[in-house]
Amino acid sequence: MKRPLIYAFAALCCAILLAGFGAPFFLYVLLPVALLPLPLIFKKVRPVSVVLVLAIYMLGCAAAIPVFGNENPFEDFWDQPVLLSGIVDSVPSQEGEKTRFVLKLQEINDMPVSGKVMVTVAENSVNYTPGAALSFDGEISEPAGRRNPGGFDYALYLKAKGIDGQVYLKNGEAVTVKPGLFSPIYAVYGIKQYLSKVCDKFFTPSQSGLIKGILLGDNTMDDEVKASFREAGVSHVLAISGLHVGYVYALVLWMLALLGVRRRYHLPVLAVCLLFYITLTGFSPSVIRAALMCLALVGGRGMAETYDALNGLCMAGIVILLFQPAQLFMAGFQLSFSAVLAIVLFYRPLLYEYGRHIKAPGAMVSSLLLTFCATLGTMPASLYHFHTLNLVALISNLLVVPLVGVLLVFALITVPLTAFIPAAGGLFCLPTAFIADCVLFLTNLFSKFSWLVLHRGAMTLAELLILVLAALLLAGYFNLNKKSARYFVGISFPLLLLVIFGISLVRQPLKVTFLDVGQGDSALVETPSGGVYLIDGGGYENYGNAPRKERVPISESVLLPALYAKSIQRIDGVFISHNHADHAQGIEELLTEIPVGRIYVSSKYNNEALLSQNKIPVEVLAKGSTLESGDGLSFEVLWPESKREALADEEQNDVSMLLRLCYGSRSFLFTGDAGFQAEEAIVRGLHETDVLKVGHHGSRFSTSPEFLKKLNPSLAVISVGRYNSFGHPTNEVLENIEVSGAVCKRTDKNGAVEVWTDGKNLSVRSYIDKD
Structure with a gap:
């Protein structure tokens, strides 16, 4: 077995993948069962090489299974006030108005513990020394996983650093600092x-x-x-x-x-x-x-x-x-290794092919080929994690x-x-x-x-195989003088292209994704023929006289990653249920980032810049308005009763657009922030609905028992932010949904919720399986 470390590395990756995806025990046994007989079947396979590969595999299983197990050392303390004591285990970093550092916990409520947490202090003036001993009152929260399509898995990111929880402190002065441990690492x-x-x-x-x-x-x-x-x-x-x-x-x-x-x-x-x-x-x-x-x-x-x-x-x-x-599973690891692997495999062969067919490569050509190899190697990981392919990088x-x-x-x-x-x-x-x-x-x-940056989702297996085959062919790994190589290349490429083309012709189901935009609303609708609609876009509402916080735009953190992960380059229409920032802000941000065909609003929009622009048509909808997508999909507006002029903020909820989406025998009802008034006005003419987007984030002013009884939904989705200060969703609404018999999904607990239907059957999955 030549280069046994390659096989050992592959076996280690298999062990980690099995642990990462929670595979059953019998799958762990398949690799040893397959490898052990190889020395008896193939004389060139040496027993010592098989032993090395299996040893690395077993070590990988022993290392990975505890890391990806369901047990967390802090799960008994989630979101409870506790006294934390530990050692600063990193150099604190100032990020905007915040300071972050890793704390190696030693005690919780004076009980010995072991593990690390990421601490965020809402001040940028604190600067603890690595190794310092800290103690303070706080709450350990569970890190968020991947909550949306194309989203960042913060929990996995922290796990890769050996961190099991996070703590947020509003006041750094409440921290007691004492001299801590000395170690060579802390000295560095x-x-x-x-x-x-x-x-x-x-x-x-x-x-x-x-x-x-x-x-x-x-x-x-x-x-x-x-x-x-x-x-x-x-x-x-x-x-x-x-x-x-x-x-x-x-x-x-x-x-x-x-x-x-x-x-x-x-x-x-x-x-x-x-x-x-x-x-x-x-x-x-x-x-x-x-x-x-x-x-x-x-x-x-x-x-x-x-x-x-x-x-x-x-x-x-x-x-x-x-x-x-x-x-x-980390982007940095994958990008780093794939770049080096591509350089090792393709750089010298490409130099040779260039010199053989054109002329001896100079410094510029050598540098360009090196960059090309690194870009080629990192392309799959870049598209998977960041949904971008940057062509200007070849020159920059x-x-x-x-x-x-x-x-x-x-x-x-x-x-x-x-x-x-x-x-x-x-x-x-x-x-x-x-x-x-x-x-x-x-x-x-x-x-x-930046216009040379292409956005799309992850490569399919067929696309990845085409990329690998093309790279191997370009680098001269296939000897086309041999008939077998010509047959292999001549059959493989057309077959893979046929698979890609065939998949694109398969009629897709209707897919509705209720995105997790925090304390806001946003639903992405993908039609069977490839049409795309967005119902609200989330955002950050500012309440009272509180100063507006600096936050990453919701379009940048949620909407664009979700669209690019699904290879969506254009939106046919956006519906803005009403003019509140937690519904409309993300749409406003998107308009400068991605082509939009038409904007639909429920009242004359207060944003003059939006109304006065002449690039995208804006249409005010009212009860009775119906839109057809052309592939069997229909949007029917149930409320407001008539077209309205621009309204003050406190009047916006009452004219939230109630939108009914129908496809085949299945239907969805989107309610924005509509309350009892709108529900009572339309309840008599309502038909049963399969999926209900619960009104006003589950507040006590919406989703009455009568409304639920008339709709009789099988699924109720509440779009609500984690740790929101409004008490949403209320226990009253949750009880009403439970009594109605509907399955309840919440974006604060389940992340994004995706619903598929072919017009008859209905399938549901959430990004975080937690009830």
Whole structure:
């Protein structure tokens, strides 16, 4: 068995996948049963290789099963007031108005515990020292999983870091701070904290954010600057990865050669330097992977052995996943490994093919091919996690990445020097600041080409196979002089294309997704023929004289990821039930981001900018208005009774659009924030409804027993925010729904709720299975 580490890495991934998806026990046994007889059947398969693969597999099972088990060390304390005591286990980071850090818990209510929580303090002025002992009163809450299509799985992200809960503190002054533990790791964290302060002092905020990102792995850069890096296709330079480790590796070896250190001492010195850098950057898996590969390279040269990059990559993957199994599901791990894998498999073959068919490749062509390989390798993971394919990255990386490397080298020298000699910091930091400005300028320039960014959902298996086959064919892995290779390629491509085309012709069911937009409403309707409609778009209501909080736009956090994850590029129509921010704001944000065919409102809209624009037709609907989608779908407006002029905020709920959606024998009723008045006005003419979107987030002013009795729904969906201050949904409404016999799904507990129907049968699933 050649390169057994490849098979061992694959077996480890299988073990983690089985644990991650909660597979039954008999599936764990299949791999050992399949591998054990191989040495008896194939003479080339050595028993020692099978033993190695099975050993790694068993270790993977032992490491992954506890991580993905249903038990959580803090589940008995969820959302209860408790006294927490622990040690600061990370460098606190300031993000906007908040401070975040990891706390290694030691006690809860004076009882010994073990585990970590992510603490968020609603102040950016607190800055605890790593290793400090803290105690405070708070509540541990369960981290949110993936709550929407295309959404971010925060719970899995924290699990990959070994964090099991989260704590939110409104007042950092309520925390008791005591001297804590000393350890080498916390000492390195302290150095990182000091270097971060040096960067903030001697550089502008934009320069400091960039330098801290590439030097220390600090991701607290300004959101606008982050967005420009993302739109320019170079956001990967902000995450510490193999690129940064490569420059550290080169700098250390250059200094060792300059000092005349013998080669036999290179490996231990490099190991110490890389271990320090791994700790400084917070044990990032991509840094660990790159460091292990560098050490394997130097160690192999020291033993006069040929370095095998593929074995080195698999060895690094095995080490990382045995200690942190959840990393297999992380975007950073997948992007880092797939980029290196593509470079290892395709870079040199493509160089050879280019030189054989065109001419000897120069530096520009070599760099372009390297970028092409990395982009090709990361494409599946990028589409799955971020739903984007950035074409401008092929050019921007050629200029920005080398410049970032130069910036990193200067930062590695000047920032520590400035820390030792602050008086000369202004002089030391001048060249570093200039290079940082150049990087920021180029990034901003390339971000103007954001129209070259393509958005779509994850690749299907057939599309992924076509991509792999095309890459292998381009790199010359298929010898087309052989008849068997020509037959394989000639049959595979048409067959896969036929599968893709055939799937696109299959008539799809009607799909209605009640999105989790917090304390708001939004439902996405996908018709059988590919039409798309959005009923409300969520948003953040501002109450009273309270200052408006800075929040990520709801379109950016929920709506666009959901649309792109479903490969939706255009919306045929949007319905705004009424003019309250928690229903309308997301729609307003979307209008500048994605083409919309028509806007439907229930009263003359208060937003003059929306009414006066002439790009998208705006239509005011009233009772009796009917819209046909052309594929058997119909929207019927049941309320308001007549078209209305613009209304004050306090009058908006009473004219919420009540919209009935019918397809075949199945129907849905969307009620916005309508209350008893609207329900009483239409109840006599109502037909039974299969799915009810409960009115006004389950408030006590809607969803009467009479209304439910007349509708007789089989499913009631409440769109409501977690920990909302209104007491929604009320116990009264929940009891009314239970008495009606309907199944109740809530976006605060179940996340997004998806309903499919072919016009006869009805299927329901929620993103979080919790009742």
